[in-house]
Amino acid sequence: MSVVKQEGFEPLIVAFCCNWCSYAGADLAGTSRMSYPSNVRIVRVPCSSRVNPSFIIRAFQRGADGVIVAGCHPGDCHYHSGNFFSRRRFTVLKQMLEFMGIEPERFQVRWISGSEGAKFASVMAGITQDVKSLGPNRKLRDVR
Amino acid sequence: MREYSEKMQKIASDALEKKEVSLVIGWRKKDFWWQSPVAFVDDAAQARQLVWDPFTVNNPIKYLLDQDCHEKTGVFVKGCDSRGINRLLQDRRLERDRVVLYGVPCDGKVDAAKLKKAFPGQKIKQVAAAGDQLSVTVDGGDESVPAKEYLLDKCQSCRYPNPVVYDRLAWEEVAPRQVSEESRFSRVADLEQIDVDERFAYWSRQFERCIRCFACRNVCPACNCVTCIFDQAEPRWLGKASDMGDTLNYQMIRAFHVAGRCFECGECERICPAGIPLLDLHRKIIKDLNGYYGEYDAGLNPEDNPPLGIYRGEDPAGFDES
Numbered sequence: 406m407s408v409v410k411q412e413g414f415e416p417l418i419v420a421f422c423c424n425w426c427s428y429a430g431a432d433l434a435g436t437s438r439m440s441y442p443s444n445v446r447i448v449r450v451p452c453s454s455r456v457n458p459s460f461i462i463r464a465f466q467r468g469a470d471g472v473i474v475a476g477c478h479p480g481d482c483h484y485h486s487g488n489f490f491s492r493r494r495f496t497v498l499k500q501m502l503e504f505m506g507i508e509p510e511r512f513q514v515r516w517i518s519g520s521e522g523a524k525f526a527s528v529m530a531g532i533t534q535d536v537k538s539l540g541p542n543r544k545l546r547d548v549r
Numbered sequence: 550m551r552e553y554s555e556k557m558q559k560i561a562s563d564a565l566e567k568k569e570v571s572l573v574i575g576w577r578k579k580d581f582w583w584q585s586p587v588a589f590v591d592d593a594a595q596a597r598q599l600v601w602d603p604f605t606v607n608n609p610i611k612y613l614l615d616q617d618c619h620e621k622t623g624v625f626v627k628g629c630d631s632r633g634i635n636r637l638l639q640d641r642r643l644e645r646d647r648v649v650l651y652g653v654p655c656d657g658k659v660d661a662a663k664l665k666k667a668f669p670g671q672k673i674k675q676v677a678a679a680g681d682q683l684s685v686t687v688d689g690g691d692e693s694v695p696a697k698e699y700l701l702d703k704c705q706s707c708r709y710p711n712p713v714v715y716d717r718l719a720w721e722e723v724a725p726r727q728v729s730e731e732s733r734f735s736r737v738a739d740l741e742q743i744d745v746d747e748r749f750a751y752w753s754r755q756f757e758r759c760i761r762c763f764a765c766r767n768v769c770p771a772c773n774c775v776t777c778i779f780d781q782a783e784p785r786w787l788g789k790a791s792d793m794g795d796t797l798n799y800q801m802i803r804a805f806h807v808a809g810r811c812f813e814c815g816e817c818e819r820i821c822p823a824g825i826p827l828l829d830l831h832r833k834i835i836k837d838l839n840g841y842y843g844e845y846d847a848g849l850n851p852e853d854n855p856p857l858g859i860y861r862g863e864d865p866a867g868f869d870e871s
Binding site for chain 1: 740746747751753778786795797809837842858860866869
Protein backbone atom coordinates (compact mmCIF):
# COMPACT_ATOMS: atom_id res chain seq x y z
CA MET A 406 0.00 0.00 0.00
CA SER A 407 1.37 3.33 -0.96
CA VAL A 408 1.27 6.08 1.61
CA VAL A 409 -1.42 8.60 0.83
CA LYS A 410 -0.58 12.06 2.02
CA GLN A 411 -3.31 13.52 4.20
CA GLU A 412 -1.94 17.04 3.96
CA GLY A 413 -3.70 19.21 1.42
CA PHE A 414 -5.96 16.33 0.52
CA GLU A 415 -8.50 17.38 -2.10
CA PRO A 416 -11.33 14.88 -2.37
CA LEU A 417 -13.00 13.89 -5.60
CA ILE A 418 -16.78 14.15 -5.34
CA VAL A 419 -19.03 12.73 -8.01
CA ALA A 420 -22.44 14.38 -8.10
CA PHE A 421 -25.27 12.73 -10.01
CA CYS A 422 -27.66 15.59 -10.71
CA CYS A 423 -31.10 15.22 -12.21
CA ASN A 424 -31.51 17.23 -15.39
CA TRP A 425 -34.70 18.99 -14.37
CA CYS A 426 -33.99 20.23 -10.85
CA SER A 427 -30.52 19.78 -9.42
CA TYR A 428 -28.68 20.39 -12.66
CA ALA A 429 -30.72 23.56 -13.11
CA GLY A 430 -29.85 24.37 -9.48
CA ALA A 431 -26.17 24.01 -10.34
CA ASP A 432 -26.74 26.28 -13.32
CA LEU A 433 -28.43 28.85 -11.13
CA ALA A 434 -25.55 28.70 -8.66
CA GLY A 435 -23.23 29.42 -11.57
CA THR A 436 -25.22 32.24 -13.15
CA SER A 437 -25.71 33.80 -9.71
CA ARG A 438 -21.91 33.72 -9.35
CA MET A 439 -21.99 31.63 -6.19
CA SER A 440 -18.87 29.63 -5.67
CA TYR A 441 -18.71 25.99 -4.66
CA PRO A 442 -15.71 23.67 -4.40
CA SER A 443 -14.15 22.55 -7.65
CA ASN A 444 -13.82 19.05 -6.17
CA VAL A 445 -17.34 18.33 -7.36
CA ARG A 446 -17.71 16.68 -10.78
CA ILE A 447 -21.25 16.72 -12.03
CA VAL A 448 -22.76 13.87 -14.02
CA ARG A 449 -26.07 14.87 -15.54
CA VAL A 450 -28.72 12.16 -15.44
CA PRO A 451 -32.32 12.41 -16.67
CA CYS A 452 -33.74 11.61 -13.24
CA SER A 453 -32.40 10.63 -9.82
CA SER A 454 -34.00 7.22 -10.37
CA ARG A 455 -31.74 6.75 -13.41
CA VAL A 456 -28.87 6.31 -10.97
CA ASN A 457 -28.12 2.64 -10.70
CA PRO A 458 -26.52 1.56 -7.39
CA SER A 459 -23.73 0.12 -9.53
CA PHE A 460 -22.89 3.68 -10.70
CA ILE A 461 -22.25 4.66 -7.11
CA ILE A 462 -20.17 1.67 -6.12
CA ARG A 463 -18.29 1.82 -9.41
CA ALA A 464 -17.55 5.52 -8.81
CA PHE A 465 -16.09 4.67 -5.40
CA GLN A 466 -14.07 1.88 -6.97
CA ARG A 467 -12.66 4.12 -9.70
CA GLY A 468 -11.44 6.87 -7.43
CA ALA A 469 -14.32 8.90 -6.03
CA ASP A 470 -13.96 9.84 -2.37
CA GLY A 471 -17.60 10.84 -2.05
CA VAL A 472 -20.75 10.44 -4.11
CA ILE A 473 -23.87 12.54 -3.95
CA VAL A 474 -27.16 11.96 -5.74
CA ALA A 475 -29.29 15.06 -6.13
CA GLY A 476 -32.83 15.08 -7.44
CA CYS A 477 -36.09 16.99 -7.42
CA HIS A 478 -38.04 17.31 -4.20
CA PRO A 479 -40.59 14.50 -3.75
CA GLY A 480 -43.70 15.40 -5.71
CA ASP A 481 -41.80 17.59 -8.18
CA CYS A 482 -40.40 14.85 -10.40
CA HIS A 483 -40.48 15.70 -14.09
CA TYR A 484 -41.43 12.06 -14.72
CA HIS A 485 -44.12 12.13 -12.03
CA SER A 486 -42.77 9.47 -9.68
CA GLY A 487 -39.10 8.78 -10.38
CA ASN A 488 -37.75 10.31 -7.21
CA PHE A 489 -40.23 8.38 -5.06
CA PHE A 490 -38.56 5.22 -6.26
CA SER A 491 -35.12 6.77 -5.70
CA ARG A 492 -36.09 7.62 -2.15
CA ARG A 493 -36.78 3.98 -1.30
CA ARG A 494 -33.84 2.66 -3.28
CA PHE A 495 -31.22 5.00 -1.83
CA THR A 496 -32.56 4.65 1.68
CA VAL A 497 -31.79 0.94 1.43
CA LEU A 498 -28.46 1.49 -0.33
CA LYS A 499 -27.29 4.11 2.16
CA GLN A 500 -28.07 1.88 5.14
CA MET A 501 -26.39 -1.04 3.41
CA LEU A 502 -23.19 0.91 2.67
CA GLU A 503 -23.09 1.98 6.29
CA PHE A 504 -23.67 -1.62 7.40
CA MET A 505 -20.73 -2.71 5.24
CA GLY A 506 -18.53 -0.18 7.02
CA ILE A 507 -18.50 2.76 4.60
CA GLU A 508 -18.73 6.09 6.45
CA PRO A 509 -22.28 7.47 5.99
CA GLU A 510 -20.97 10.93 4.95
CA ARG A 511 -19.35 9.50 1.85
CA PHE A 512 -22.64 8.75 0.16
CA GLN A 513 -25.34 11.39 0.40
CA VAL A 514 -28.70 11.96 -1.20
CA ARG A 515 -30.27 15.41 -1.28
CA TRP A 516 -33.25 17.05 -2.92
CA ILE A 517 -32.28 20.32 -4.66
CA SER A 518 -34.75 22.15 -6.88
CA GLY A 519 -33.98 24.35 -9.87
CA SER A 520 -34.53 27.50 -7.84
CA GLU A 521 -32.18 26.47 -5.03
CA GLY A 522 -28.83 27.65 -6.37
CA ALA A 523 -27.67 28.71 -2.93
CA LYS A 524 -28.65 25.34 -1.49
CA PHE A 525 -26.73 23.59 -4.27
CA ALA A 526 -23.60 25.54 -3.44
CA SER A 527 -23.92 24.93 0.31
CA VAL A 528 -24.67 21.20 -0.07
CA MET A 529 -21.64 20.73 -2.32
CA ALA A 530 -19.47 22.70 0.08
CA GLY A 531 -20.86 20.56 2.91
CA ILE A 532 -20.10 17.16 1.37
CA THR A 533 -16.65 18.34 0.26
CA GLN A 534 -15.89 19.40 3.83
CA ASP A 535 -17.29 16.12 5.24
CA VAL A 536 -15.22 13.99 2.91
CA LYS A 537 -12.13 16.13 3.37
CA SER A 538 -12.21 15.48 7.09
CA LEU A 539 -12.72 11.73 6.50
CA GLY A 540 -9.71 11.48 4.21
CA PRO A 541 -9.37 9.50 1.01
CA ASN A 542 -11.62 6.56 0.27
CA ARG A 543 -9.46 3.46 0.57
CA LYS A 544 -12.14 0.97 1.48
CA LEU A 545 -13.88 0.52 -1.83
CA ARG A 546 -11.09 1.65 -4.11
CA ASP A 547 -9.74 -0.61 -6.78
CA VAL A 548 -6.12 -1.14 -5.70
CA ARG A 549 -4.80 -1.95 -9.12
CA MET B 550 -38.01 -41.54 6.86
CA ARG B 551 -38.40 -44.61 4.64
CA GLU B 552 -42.18 -44.19 4.54
CA TYR B 553 -41.77 -40.57 3.45
CA SER B 554 -39.40 -41.59 0.68
CA GLU B 555 -41.88 -44.25 -0.42
CA LYS B 556 -44.66 -41.67 -0.56
CA MET B 557 -42.50 -39.49 -2.77
CA GLN B 558 -41.58 -42.40 -5.01
CA LYS B 559 -45.24 -43.35 -5.41
CA ILE B 560 -46.27 -39.79 -6.29
CA ALA B 561 -43.49 -39.56 -8.86
CA SER B 562 -44.06 -42.95 -10.48
CA ASP B 563 -47.83 -42.41 -10.65
CA ALA B 564 -47.45 -39.00 -12.25
CA LEU B 565 -44.92 -40.29 -14.78
CA GLU B 566 -46.98 -43.37 -15.60
CA LYS B 567 -50.14 -41.35 -16.15
CA LYS B 568 -48.07 -38.94 -18.25
CA GLU B 569 -49.23 -36.02 -16.12
CA VAL B 570 -45.64 -34.82 -16.17
CA SER B 571 -42.61 -35.80 -18.23
CA LEU B 572 -40.04 -35.06 -15.53
CA VAL B 573 -40.02 -35.10 -11.74
CA ILE B 574 -37.42 -33.20 -9.74
CA GLY B 575 -36.69 -34.45 -6.23
CA TRP B 576 -33.68 -35.68 -4.29
CA ARG B 577 -31.60 -38.87 -4.34
CA LYS B 578 -28.89 -40.34 -2.16
CA LYS B 579 -25.31 -40.06 -3.30
CA ASP B 580 -22.10 -41.75 -2.19
CA PHE B 581 -21.67 -40.10 1.20
CA TRP B 582 -24.08 -39.89 4.11
CA TRP B 583 -24.33 -36.10 3.92
CA GLN B 584 -25.04 -35.96 0.19
CA SER B 585 -28.65 -35.78 -1.00
CA PRO B 586 -28.45 -33.81 -4.21
CA VAL B 587 -31.26 -32.95 -6.59
CA ALA B 588 -32.46 -35.81 -8.79
CA PHE B 589 -34.18 -35.71 -12.16
CA VAL B 590 -36.52 -38.62 -12.88
CA ASP B 591 -38.13 -39.02 -16.30
CA ASP B 592 -39.00 -42.70 -16.11
CA ALA B 593 -41.42 -44.28 -13.63
CA ALA B 594 -39.03 -47.18 -13.07
CA GLN B 595 -36.37 -44.80 -11.77
CA ALA B 596 -38.67 -43.14 -9.28
CA ARG B 597 -37.42 -45.48 -6.55
CA GLN B 598 -34.16 -43.52 -6.32
CA LEU B 599 -36.04 -40.58 -4.77
CA VAL B 600 -35.38 -40.08 -1.06
CA TRP B 601 -36.43 -37.85 1.81
CA ASP B 602 -33.79 -37.70 4.53
CA PRO B 603 -32.17 -35.15 6.88
CA PHE B 604 -29.96 -33.80 4.06
CA THR B 605 -32.42 -33.09 1.23
CA VAL B 606 -31.82 -29.41 1.66
CA ASN B 607 -30.94 -28.31 -1.89
CA ASN B 608 -33.54 -26.07 -3.43
CA PRO B 609 -34.62 -27.75 -6.70
CA ILE B 610 -36.65 -24.92 -8.16
CA LYS B 611 -33.84 -23.05 -9.91
CA TYR B 612 -33.54 -26.08 -12.22
CA LEU B 613 -37.06 -25.40 -13.48
CA LEU B 614 -35.64 -22.53 -15.52
CA ASP B 615 -33.66 -25.05 -17.60
CA GLN B 616 -36.54 -27.43 -18.27
CA ASP B 617 -38.13 -25.79 -21.29
CA CYS B 618 -37.99 -29.03 -23.27
CA HIS B 619 -40.52 -30.57 -20.86
CA GLU B 620 -44.13 -29.65 -21.40
CA LYS B 621 -44.89 -30.23 -17.73
CA THR B 622 -42.54 -30.78 -14.83
CA GLY B 623 -43.34 -32.11 -11.38
CA VAL B 624 -41.25 -30.83 -8.52
CA PHE B 625 -41.12 -31.55 -4.80
CA VAL B 626 -41.13 -28.35 -2.78
CA LYS B 627 -40.34 -27.73 0.88
CA GLY B 628 -41.60 -24.56 2.55
CA CYS B 629 -38.60 -22.49 1.43
CA ASP B 630 -38.67 -23.98 -2.07
CA SER B 631 -42.35 -23.11 -2.46
CA ARG B 632 -41.63 -19.48 -1.67
CA GLY B 633 -39.02 -19.67 -4.41
CA ILE B 634 -41.78 -20.81 -6.77
CA ASN B 635 -43.72 -17.67 -5.86
CA ARG B 636 -40.53 -15.71 -6.46
CA LEU B 637 -40.21 -17.10 -10.01
CA LEU B 638 -43.93 -16.56 -10.68
CA GLN B 639 -43.73 -12.96 -9.45
CA ASP B 640 -40.70 -12.38 -11.67
CA ARG B 641 -42.58 -13.90 -14.63
CA ARG B 642 -39.89 -16.52 -15.06
CA LEU B 643 -42.17 -19.52 -14.72
CA GLU B 644 -45.58 -20.48 -16.04
CA ARG B 645 -47.66 -21.91 -13.24
CA ASP B 646 -49.52 -24.36 -15.47
CA ARG B 647 -46.29 -25.94 -16.63
CA VAL B 648 -45.32 -27.14 -13.17
CA VAL B 649 -46.99 -29.55 -10.79
CA LEU B 650 -45.97 -28.87 -7.20
CA TYR B 651 -45.82 -31.70 -4.68
CA GLY B 652 -45.62 -30.10 -1.25
CA VAL B 653 -43.32 -31.79 1.27
CA PRO B 654 -43.70 -30.23 4.76
CA CYS B 655 -40.28 -30.14 6.34
CA ASP B 656 -39.17 -29.93 9.96
CA GLY B 657 -35.65 -28.76 9.22
CA LYS B 658 -32.55 -30.18 7.61
CA VAL B 659 -29.37 -31.28 9.35
CA ASP B 660 -26.03 -29.53 9.10
CA ALA B 661 -23.43 -32.22 8.35
CA ALA B 662 -20.64 -29.99 9.70
CA LYS B 663 -22.32 -29.77 13.10
CA LEU B 664 -22.70 -33.55 13.22
CA LYS B 665 -19.08 -34.14 12.23
CA LYS B 666 -18.02 -31.82 15.02
CA ALA B 667 -20.11 -33.76 17.52
CA PHE B 668 -18.39 -37.04 16.62
CA PRO B 669 -14.72 -36.07 16.47
CA GLY B 670 -12.40 -38.77 15.22
CA GLN B 671 -15.26 -41.13 14.52
CA LYS B 672 -16.38 -42.14 11.08
CA ILE B 673 -20.07 -41.57 10.57
CA LYS B 674 -21.53 -44.13 8.20
CA GLN B 675 -25.17 -43.30 8.09
CA VAL B 676 -27.61 -40.80 9.55
CA ALA B 677 -31.33 -41.38 9.70
CA ALA B 678 -34.12 -39.42 11.31
CA ALA B 679 -36.37 -41.13 13.84
CA GLY B 680 -39.01 -38.74 15.11
CA ASP B 681 -37.23 -35.78 16.63
CA GLN B 682 -34.05 -37.82 17.09
CA LEU B 683 -31.24 -38.58 14.70
CA SER B 684 -29.91 -42.07 14.63
CA VAL B 685 -26.21 -41.81 13.81
CA THR B 686 -24.37 -44.96 12.81
CA VAL B 687 -20.70 -44.81 13.78
CA ASP B 688 -18.06 -47.52 14.07
CA GLY B 689 -19.10 -48.32 17.59
CA GLY B 690 -22.78 -48.78 16.74
CA ASP B 691 -25.85 -46.57 16.67
CA GLU B 692 -26.15 -43.40 18.69
CA SER B 693 -29.20 -41.24 19.11
CA VAL B 694 -28.95 -37.45 19.27
CA PRO B 695 -31.68 -34.77 19.29
CA ALA B 696 -32.16 -33.51 15.73
CA LYS B 697 -33.03 -29.99 16.87
CA GLU B 698 -29.47 -29.22 17.95
CA TYR B 699 -27.96 -30.18 14.61
CA LEU B 700 -30.26 -28.30 12.26
CA LEU B 701 -28.83 -25.83 9.75
CA ASP B 702 -28.90 -22.25 11.05
CA LYS B 703 -31.32 -21.27 8.32
CA CYS B 704 -33.70 -24.05 9.39
CA GLN B 705 -33.57 -22.99 13.02
CA SER B 706 -34.96 -19.61 12.06
CA CYS B 707 -37.42 -20.97 9.46
CA ARG B 708 -40.90 -19.50 9.71
CA TYR B 709 -42.56 -21.31 6.83
CA PRO B 710 -41.82 -25.05 7.13
CA ASN B 711 -45.00 -25.88 5.19
CA PRO B 712 -45.28 -25.16 1.48
CA VAL B 713 -47.18 -21.95 0.77
CA VAL B 714 -48.09 -23.02 -2.76
CA TYR B 715 -48.63 -26.61 -3.94
CA ASP B 716 -50.94 -28.80 -5.98
CA ARG B 717 -50.92 -31.70 -3.56
CA LEU B 718 -49.30 -32.41 -0.23
CA ALA B 719 -47.24 -35.56 0.09
CA TRP B 720 -47.90 -35.84 3.82
CA GLU B 721 -49.49 -33.90 6.67
CA GLU B 722 -48.25 -30.44 7.61
CA VAL B 723 -45.81 -29.86 10.48
CA ALA B 724 -46.22 -27.34 13.29
CA PRO B 725 -44.45 -24.07 12.47
CA ARG B 726 -41.57 -23.07 14.72
CA GLN B 727 -41.87 -19.91 16.77
CA VAL B 728 -39.19 -17.48 15.65
CA SER B 729 -39.00 -14.12 17.41
CA GLU B 730 -38.09 -10.91 15.60
CA GLU B 731 -35.12 -10.48 17.94
CA SER B 732 -33.61 -13.84 17.16
CA ARG B 733 -34.24 -13.35 13.44
CA PHE B 734 -32.35 -10.05 13.37
CA SER B 735 -30.02 -10.57 16.34
CA ARG B 736 -26.81 -10.89 14.30
CA VAL B 737 -27.73 -7.80 12.27
CA ALA B 738 -28.48 -5.80 15.43
CA ASP B 739 -25.14 -6.87 16.95
CA LEU B 740 -23.26 -5.69 13.87
CA GLU B 741 -25.16 -2.39 13.81
CA GLN B 742 -23.92 -1.64 17.30
CA ILE B 743 -20.22 -1.60 16.49
CA ASP B 744 -18.15 1.26 15.08
CA VAL B 745 -18.18 1.80 11.33
CA ASP B 746 -14.46 1.08 10.85
CA GLU B 747 -14.66 -2.07 12.95
CA ARG B 748 -17.60 -3.15 10.88
CA PHE B 749 -15.57 -2.65 7.73
CA ALA B 750 -12.77 -4.70 9.27
CA TYR B 751 -15.29 -7.43 10.09
CA TRP B 752 -16.68 -7.57 6.56
CA SER B 753 -13.19 -7.39 5.05
CA ARG B 754 -12.23 -10.44 7.06
CA GLN B 755 -15.31 -12.24 5.79
CA PHE B 756 -15.06 -11.19 2.16
CA GLU B 757 -11.34 -11.70 1.74
CA ARG B 758 -12.24 -15.39 1.74
CA CYS B 759 -14.63 -14.90 -1.17
CA ILE B 760 -13.30 -16.62 -4.28
CA ARG B 761 -16.10 -15.16 -6.42
CA CYS B 762 -17.31 -18.59 -7.52
CA PHE B 763 -20.80 -17.06 -7.93
CA ALA B 764 -22.39 -20.06 -6.20
CA CYS B 765 -24.46 -17.67 -4.06
CA ARG B 766 -25.86 -16.10 -7.19
CA ASN B 767 -26.44 -19.37 -9.01
CA VAL B 768 -28.32 -20.97 -6.14
CA CYS B 769 -30.46 -17.93 -5.34
CA PRO B 770 -34.10 -18.20 -6.51
CA ALA B 771 -34.29 -14.39 -6.64
CA CYS B 772 -31.18 -14.15 -8.88
CA ASN B 773 -32.94 -15.36 -12.00
CA CYS B 774 -32.07 -12.80 -14.70
CA VAL B 775 -31.52 -14.30 -18.14
CA THR B 776 -28.26 -12.37 -18.42
CA CYS B 777 -26.60 -11.41 -15.16
CA ILE B 778 -24.82 -8.05 -15.08
CA PHE B 779 -21.78 -9.76 -13.56
CA ASP B 780 -21.45 -11.88 -16.70
CA GLN B 781 -21.80 -8.98 -19.08
CA ALA B 782 -18.66 -8.12 -21.05
CA GLU B 783 -19.88 -4.76 -22.34
CA PRO B 784 -20.31 -2.73 -20.27
CA ARG B 785 -18.25 -4.64 -17.75
CA TRP B 786 -19.55 -3.95 -14.27
CA LEU B 787 -17.24 -6.25 -12.41
CA GLY B 788 -13.50 -6.66 -12.83
CA LYS B 789 -12.07 -10.14 -13.11
CA ALA B 790 -9.08 -9.83 -10.84
CA SER B 791 -9.14 -11.00 -7.26
CA ASP B 792 -9.49 -7.63 -5.65
CA MET B 793 -11.26 -6.50 -2.51
CA GLY B 794 -12.98 -3.58 -4.25
CA ASP B 795 -14.44 -5.89 -6.86
CA THR B 796 -15.49 -8.47 -4.31
CA LEU B 797 -17.30 -5.85 -2.26
CA ASN B 798 -18.85 -4.47 -5.44
CA TYR B 799 -20.10 -7.95 -6.35
CA GLN B 800 -21.47 -8.76 -2.93
CA MET B 801 -23.16 -5.41 -2.39
CA ILE B 802 -24.76 -5.30 -5.81
CA ARG B 803 -25.83 -8.93 -5.56
CA ALA B 804 -27.51 -8.23 -2.24
CA PHE B 805 -29.06 -5.07 -3.58
CA HIS B 806 -30.48 -6.77 -6.66
CA VAL B 807 -32.51 -9.10 -4.48
CA ALA B 808 -33.55 -6.34 -2.04
CA GLY B 809 -37.24 -6.65 -1.30
CA ARG B 810 -37.33 -9.94 -3.20
CA CYS B 811 -35.15 -12.11 -0.97
CA PHE B 812 -37.22 -14.36 1.27
CA GLU B 813 -34.42 -15.60 3.55
CA CYS B 814 -34.16 -19.18 2.28
CA GLY B 815 -30.50 -18.96 3.28
CA GLU B 816 -29.25 -20.99 0.33
CA CYS B 817 -26.51 -18.39 -0.39
CA GLU B 818 -25.05 -18.86 3.06
CA ARG B 819 -25.38 -22.65 2.98
CA ILE B 820 -23.76 -23.03 -0.44
CA CYS B 821 -20.86 -20.64 0.23
CA PRO B 822 -17.63 -22.69 0.16
CA ALA B 823 -15.93 -20.02 2.27
CA GLY B 824 -18.63 -19.91 4.93
CA ILE B 825 -19.35 -16.18 4.58
CA PRO B 826 -22.45 -15.11 6.56
CA LEU B 827 -24.22 -13.73 3.50
CA LEU B 828 -27.69 -13.94 5.01
CA ASP B 829 -26.79 -11.13 7.44
CA LEU B 830 -26.53 -8.74 4.51
CA HIS B 831 -29.95 -9.77 3.22
CA ARG B 832 -31.50 -9.62 6.66
CA LYS B 833 -30.13 -6.10 7.13
CA ILE B 834 -31.97 -5.02 3.97
CA ILE B 835 -35.16 -6.80 5.05
CA LYS B 836 -34.95 -5.20 8.47
CA ASP B 837 -34.59 -1.73 6.95
CA LEU B 838 -37.38 -2.26 4.44
CA ASN B 839 -39.67 -3.51 7.18
CA GLY B 840 -38.77 -0.58 9.41
CA TYR B 841 -39.14 2.14 6.81
CA TYR B 842 -41.84 0.88 4.49
CA GLY B 843 -43.86 -1.62 6.47
CA GLU B 844 -43.63 -5.34 7.19
CA TYR B 845 -43.34 -7.42 4.08
CA ASP B 846 -42.68 -11.11 3.58
CA ALA B 847 -41.47 -11.88 0.08
CA GLY B 848 -42.46 -15.07 -1.71
CA LEU B 849 -45.92 -15.43 -0.22
CA ASN B 850 -48.07 -13.92 -2.93
CA PRO B 851 -47.00 -13.78 -6.59
CA GLU B 852 -49.38 -10.88 -7.23
CA ASP B 853 -47.57 -8.57 -4.76
CA ASN B 854 -45.35 -5.72 -5.83
CA PRO B 855 -41.99 -5.88 -4.07
CA PRO B 856 -41.29 -2.88 -1.78
CA LEU B 857 -38.70 -1.30 -4.06
CA GLY B 858 -41.14 -1.44 -6.98
CA ILE B 859 -43.81 0.69 -5.34
CA TYR B 860 -43.92 3.93 -3.34
CA ARG B 861 -46.17 6.08 -1.21
CA GLY B 862 -46.04 9.86 -1.23
CA GLU B 863 -45.47 10.03 2.51
CA ASP B 864 -42.60 7.51 2.63
CA PRO B 865 -39.86 8.31 5.15
CA ALA B 866 -36.26 8.52 3.94
CA GLY B 867 -33.03 7.26 5.46
CA PHE B 868 -31.16 10.42 4.45
CA ASP B 869 -31.37 14.18 4.96
CA GLU B 870 -34.53 15.37 3.21
CA SER B 871 -34.28 19.04 4.18
